[in-house]
Amino acid sequence: MVELSQREQVLQAIRGLAAYGLGPNIGGHVSVRVPGKPEFYINAFDKTFEEMQLRDIALLDFDGKVIECETHVSPGLTFHHGIYKQRPDVHAIVHTHGFWLTAQSAFGRPVRTLHNLTTYFHGRTCISPSDDFTAIGPALAADDVAIIIPWHGAITIGKNIGDAAALHVTLDYAARLDVTMPATAPEMPDALREELASVLRRANYLDLTWNLIRRKGVDAYDGKRVIPGLAN
């Protein structure tokens, strides 16, 4: 398999997330850390995920200074370098305002454990009052993989772009369950939760989901933009 540049990896994730319907509007960003340097690649702000091209991926440093960019970067991405500084294990970050993630965020709590895929987030979700790193930083625990920003959206973080993107579409699925299932729906018992989490790890679910995200992104791209309807 051809090794993609980091800029290409960001675009690949963005197109896959767009295929899932997670990028129809302005806003949301995907970043990857540059190994060994206080820098990261991140998408620009003036287009949707569906429209992004390689030239829309910018390079910034950990002070938020733009090193390479052909368009505009978001004014609200300080949490990217904040998280990279606080969590050296994190190498990629995904933030969207996916419809179900945004709907669930209004509850201001983690997703309920209503399905085996929800086990990824049990005890590993931070609730932050805003997307400013001064709010996220103190709330973010050492092994958290998801951040819910009430009335706003969600962030997932991973050891690589594949994990961050796969966790994001998985959190979107879990959020849809959370929002649509009644308050009386029973949550999974602890013993079953641990067993199912272990099955998912053994099955390499996140790696398989990352492969799926990439396939969907390719299938849904018509040469100019991603058309989510073709992939879902």
Ligand SMILES: [Zn+2]
């Ligand atoms: Zn946002």
